[in-house]
Amino acid sequence: MPKKEFENDERTVERLKHLGQKIKKQLEDPEEGDLTIETKVRSKSNVEYDREKGRLSLGDSYSTRKFLNISHARKFMQTLMVASKTKELVERGRTASIREIYYQLKHSVPGLDENTFDDQDESNNVVVDIETATGAIREDLHLFAEPKGRLFGPIKINDSGDIIDGMNMGTSGMAINSIVDHFEFVECNADKILVVETSAMVNRLVEEDFHKEQDAVIIGTGGQPARGARRLINMMHNELDLPVYVFTDGDPWGYYIYSVLKSGSMSLAFQSDRLATPEARLIGMTM
Amino acid sequence: MPKKEFENDERTVERLKHLGQKIKKQLEDPEEGDLTIETKVRSKSNVEYDREKGRLSLGDSYSTRKFLNISHARKFMQTLMVASKTKELVERGRTASIREIYYQLKHSVPGLDENTFDDQDESNNVVVDIETATGAIREDLHLFAEPKGRLFGPIKINDSGDIIDGMNMGTSGMAINSIVDHFEFVECNADKILVVETSAMVNRLVEEDFHKEQDAVIIGTGGQPARGARRLINMMHNELDLPVYVFTDGDPWGYYIYSVLKSGSMSLAFQSDRLATPEARLIGMTM
Incomplete structure (x- = not known):
């Protein structure tokens, strides 16, 4: 069977790299006090109904996720883990299910009584975060869900x-x-x-x-x-x-x-x- | 498309009728103190591993479900409701999903703060009860589940x-x-x-x-x-x-x-x- 064409692969890797480079820059900058990821707000406040097109669309509000904010740290770690894993997938030309992503990344953080993910809802959510943060859709990230229908x-x-x-x-x-x-x-x-x-x-x-x-x-x-x-x-x-x-x-x-x-x-x-x-x-x- | 052949239809209706007639006889008998349904025990105690055939099989233990036993009454009612519904399906030559059975039969019992079924697990279980009680398998009862695989x-x-x-x-x-x-x-x-x-x-x-x-x-x-x-x-x-x-x-x-x-x-x-x-x-x- 001919490989599925992932014509966006190059662009997707660029987008994921861009995400990582921003973090790296912050890490290397002695003036920078905080590690931050920006994602689009996906709550009700940022969803609009476009009357003309007859469908929902996402507004332009961004939320920041800061590593040093105790309520953000967990999500921050999860986001970087999933972003890194999907970059690996795209670069190696492999695909995975969102369930596999969950299982491959789930583990206890060494020295802590804490899991990277408690359930698949968490990692699924992070996948959508990365979609909105990078503009690469799930299919670009080589991720799929269970067939249904x-x-x-x-x-x-x-x-x-x-x-x-x-x-x-x-x-x-x-x-x-x-x-x-x-x-x-x-x-x-x-x-x-x-x-x-x-x-x-x-x-x-x-x-x-x-x-x-x-x-x-x-x-x-x-x-x-x-x-x-x-x-x-x-x-x-x-x-x-x-x-x-x-x-x-x-x-x-x-x-x-x-x-x-x-x-x-x-x-x-x-x-x-x-x-x-x-x-x-x-x-x-x-x- | 030619109708699926349900060659067991007549036999299935007989089996369901037999279940109902036993209850009716008990109701009409002034000597009979209790309404009872018999189903095969499906717990660990009655499941055997058949070494020769290399598979699990069900033993011959039966359990009785009595209407006047307060811990059985709910299951008793559910069993009769599902049996009646599947008889209707078979007689009318229709099929239904086990999810539909749940939705069609779920309602609050008039005058009580009690539902006939709280979730689909309950009705799914009763379907299996009726399979073991009557010997008619789910496919005979015109019931199917969501396609999967x-x-x-x-x-x-x-x-x-x-x-x-x-x-x-x-x-x-x-x-x-x-x-x-x-x-x-x-x-x-x-x-x-x-x-x-x-x-x-x-x-x-x-x-x-x-x-x-x-x-x-x-x-x-x-x-x-x-x-x-x-x-x-x-x-x-x-x-x-x-x-x-x-x-x-x-x-x-x-x-x-x-x-x-x-x-x-x-x-x-x-x-x-x-x-x-x-x-x-x-x-x-x-x-």
């Missing part, structure tokens, strides 16, 4: 040289990987995308041949859509001009899933242009 | 009339559904099955064309293999005579994953003949 329907996808026919996937479906940016849509006979929250409903629709009879690409998200599924829906909508209908349970959680797919999420607001599909429409489900 | 490699699978070519799945893979019993293996050029714990390692192996160059079916389980993946591995091993190698992380959790795949799990010991593959071999991973 399935695809069925009249579309042929070139994935690394293999042509996958979504019309010929039985009840199984094509697994949607965490990284889908390299997909090419070589043939499409669909006239819509139906995004379905529950696996039960996907199974039922596929059993009824909905994707075949209604010329629909069915994307099962298995709950809140993962980054890969959101990116794939965004790509299919933009490149193939397919309308997107979101079919969720008729409850607040279903509406929340719809809003994330449509406008993006707070925590990934800096990625909304890649992940959100503002033209998506809700198909309510009554109970 | 991926397949790559030189094998063609007939899934409900579609022929899926595992050799042509790019970096995505075929999603492994919860129910795979209807699969037919129409062509196989593999000479082994490699079961891989982490998605990261699956991605790496697929990037390196391991499945193509080594004629291997790669099954990515994404951690502990789900019931569908375990059943599929069992089927491919038995029907195609393929040796199974389990490639996990070199830690106790990896060894546990191997043991479940090889010998079955405590909680599904009554299903070991379908789910376990005693001939599986471990490929250790050093760190």
Whole structure:
């Protein structure tokens, strides 16, 4: 299989190096009293809803993380550890899951009764910090998450040289990987995308041949859509001009899933242009 | 798509009816002091390792659940609710996910400050209770779980009339559904099955064309293999005579994953003949 093209590799390494060099400069400067990392604020205060574009976006507030501030020191250490690990990955042309990053970096700090990370949420958060701090997205950092979601329907996808026919996937479906940016849509006979929250409903629709009879690409998200599924829906909508209908349970959680797919999420607001599909429409489900 | 064949439907309904009739008889009998459901004990005391077959199996101890015993009443109610719901599913020829069962049956009991179920673990457990109480397996009850796992490699699978070519799945893979019993293996050029714990390692192996160059079916389980993946591995091993190698992380959790795949799990010991593959071999991973 041809290697995935990481065309940004050089730029990504430059960005990570820049982060490290700033720290190094501070360390070497006798006048400098403090070690500081700057990341974009990702809390509510810095997330804006762009009415025109119909999606969330991140404002320009930065927060500083200082090594000598006792409440920042732990996060500071974590940030440098993850940044160093991802630089190694990019330079060596390897990929890793965010779960691997957690396990590879988790250890007790020698001489202290303290772990580098207590759970994976901590390291996942730091990964997003580094994305916003450097401008390199997770895919650039050679990081991916567990695959989640399935695809069925009249579309042929070139994935690394293999042509996958979504019309010929039985009840199984094509697994949607965490990284889908390299997909090419070589043939499409669909006239819509139906995004379905529950696996039960996907199974039922596929059993009824909905994707075949209604010329629909069915994307099962298995709950809140993962980054890969959101990116794939965004790509299919933009490149193939397919309308997107979101079919969720008729409850607040279903509406929340719809809003994330449509406008993006707070925590990934800096990625909304890649992940959100503002033209998506809700198909309510009554109970 | 042709409907999945549920050849056991009639028998399953009979089994569920039998459960209900026993309760009804007790209700109508003025001599009967108590409402009782019998289920097989699924705790350690009733699980045996069958040395000859190399897998766990369930013994013959039964436990009784009495409605008038205050510590049983809740479980008793839950058991009847789930049994009734699955009977409805089977009779109406519909399927549901175990998550749907939980949501459909969850409500506050009128007049009490008490929910029928507090979390999905409770209803999942009751589903297994009903499996052991009636002898009808989950697939017979028209219940399935979230799809989990991926397949790559030189094998063609007939899934409900579609022929899926595992050799042509790019970096995505075929999603492994919860129910795979209807699969037919129409062509196989593999000479082994490699079961891989982490998605990261699956991605790496697929990037390196391991499945193509080594004629291997790669099954990515994404951690502990789900019931569908375990059943599929069992089927491919038995029907195609393929040796199974389990490639996990070199830690106790990896060894546990191997043991479940090889010998079955405590909680599904009554299903070991379908789910376990005693001939599986471990490929250790050093760190």
